Amino acid sequence: MAKGKTVMEVGSDGVAVITIIHPPVNSLSLDVLNGLKDCYEEALRRDDVKAVVVTGANGKFSGGFDISAFGGLNDGTTSRPKPGFVSIEILADVVEAAKKPSVAAIDGLALGGGLEVAMACHARISTATAQLGLPELQLGIIPGFGGTQRLPRLVGLSKALEMMLMSKPIKGQEAHSLGLVDALVSPNELISAARRWALDLVEFKKPRVISLYRTDKIEPLGEAREILNFARAQARKQAPNLNHPQVCIDVIEEGIVSGPRRGLYKEVEAFEELVRSDTCKSLVHIFFAQRGTTKVPGVTDRGLKPRQVKKVAILGGGLMGSGIATALILSNYPVILKEVNDKFLQAGLGRVRANLQSRVKKGNMTPEKFESTFALLKGVLDFESFRDVDMVIEAVIEDVSLKQKIFADLEKYCPPHCILASNTSTIDLNLIGEKTKSHDRIIGAHFFSPAHVMPLLEIVRTEKTSPQIIVDLLDVGKKIKKTPVVVGNCTGFAVNRIFFPYTQAALLLVERGTDPYKIDRVITKFGMPMGPFRLVDLVGFGVAIATGGQFVLNFPDRTYKSMLIPLMQEDKRAGETTRKGFYLYDDRRKASPDPEIKNYIEKARNMAGVSVDPKLAKLSDKDIIEMIFFPVVNEACRVLAEGIAVKAADLDIAAVMGMGFPPYRGGIMFWADTYGSKYIYSRLQEWASIYGGFFKPSEYLADRAAKGAPLSAPIEQTKSRL
């Protein structure tokens, strides 16, 4: 069956309107592209056609090349067009070189290949709100339909580099001021304005511009090279593990130095190679995995519609509560913030104010917007105003009996339809709701700190949570621009549970002689935002010990018990807030290693009754990565086998968005599958025989290894908790 089509209608004015039709975003599948070529050739042949307008159906120009075709192109199930077929044969040699002029009529979005088609036209008319951009780098590739050559020629080198390297689209309004589009019109007038413009081009009343050969916006060679070298250095600093941003800059440079036609050829070659790279495969996996988190079997396939949440109440104005309140008011939800006394309330409101003010300082919010946003927040000290709220999020300290009392009160004061959510990061939700009869509307809304910044929302459901409540919370999550992942109820849920062995493995290694700073360096080089020791410092030793305690209690067989952190805390070293943890911190929060650490390590080693293992003292980078992350993979396997997560791809998103696992490695399970279950199993088995139960492979892993099956292949969930 054809994937999308391109249709053409010729008007009595002699303008052929070619429309891309491929819902939902009019992506450019090979069928669409072939159709585009056929339509163009017909338009050029026909005597009754003077000019062409290209547009997209249903208010969307095009979301770019069909990303779902990448897999097929790579494994040979989709026939690969010959290199340069689209970029050179269709866009440069048919569309752009045509004697009959063409105009792109852009509404909604013109991204990636979509914008590249539009740039090959002789003019562009857009709506003010359309999004235009070349976000290919976020998929591990570079623009492949001439974008690296035409965008710099239309908007200048610096802006084009920014748009490509940051994968950042701009609005029609800005595109107009930059010269990327020639005129702005309302959506209703779009096609008629584009038709008129096309006829003006026929009559030479307006300039017919061939973007590929424009030079007026490109800096002289020396200056251009300086700009490109600066961009190279920036990209290397920001993404040291990624090659494709450097390739993108090289391709742009080729066009400037040797001419745009040579640039196009180099772009084609580079695109062909990058689309086969592991980075591209991983990032494309993340793209679809992120969109897949909102598809929950048995929940989102029942035809339930999200109910409107008009007002939200938050209990607790601490770091989490104030962050959540900020996220909500930023998306226009009226919020009530409740605290136990005026002092705490003022502090909570102050935190929200500071969160917003930091946006104003960075120029991301106007003072007027600050006022109107902050006005959505109301502080209260009692439950009286809870009578008309549609959702409550409890964000008080992790104290079971306090939470039980709060939920009993909520049941009394909130209307019966109200969603009762807890932001707990570890406590069993059944326990929290024990003193209520509202188990069907109790749900976990686990945000990550800082809640107004971190993109993940872990939605935790129990066996009793109703699907309607989950659908409602998924909708709120989307509206506040979070990526929600729906998981089952257990200690630590999905993210904290799979990442608890991260620090534990590191502690086991240092007690046996590995240098903690080397571990952090290697793990940061791997692509994590920080290593396990820097992370514990940031989280604070108090929280680390409390959560560690929960894990010891619930998973005693595989929790590595180290006294290193408690020993340091006894000495009032509790992490970054005390300016001393595994690192020393100066006034600007800069961390530096502390030689004193070795004394604590020695003490902890003696208490654990272990000694320095010469092999672990000299671990290679590869071994460090495997010994830290394979236990994480092992726990992720348990989470999957227990049905806490619906699918492996959800854990990939949880790892990327909750812990900063590098997206270009595809997430924890995708990455593990690049090693294979057999290899991971055999390594864990080997370490378990030397260092004990902490490394013992889970049943799921053993089973997959025995079958030689990937860890992320779907499973029959016998014990599903969802």
Ligand SMILES: C[C@H](O)CC(=O)SCCNC(=O)CCNC(=O)[C@H](O)C(C)(C)COP(=O)(O)OP(=O)(O)OC[C@H]1O[C@@H](n2cnc3c(N)ncnc32)[C@H](O)[C@@H]1OP(=O)(O)O
């Ligand atoms: C050769 C060329 O240079 C190479 C390219 O063009 S590569 C592609 C470049 N384009 C992009 O990177 C854009 C990717 N898409 C997006 O950023 C966003 O989807 C969007 C801004 C277009 C729309 O966002 P939003 O409205 O939030 O909807 P979103 O849920 O993301 O997408 C809707 C559906 O369209 C699909 N989709 C979006 N863009 C797609 C694309 N380019 N190809 C295939 N499917 C696409 C999504 O997978 C999703 O499918 P689903 O409903 O089955 O989950």
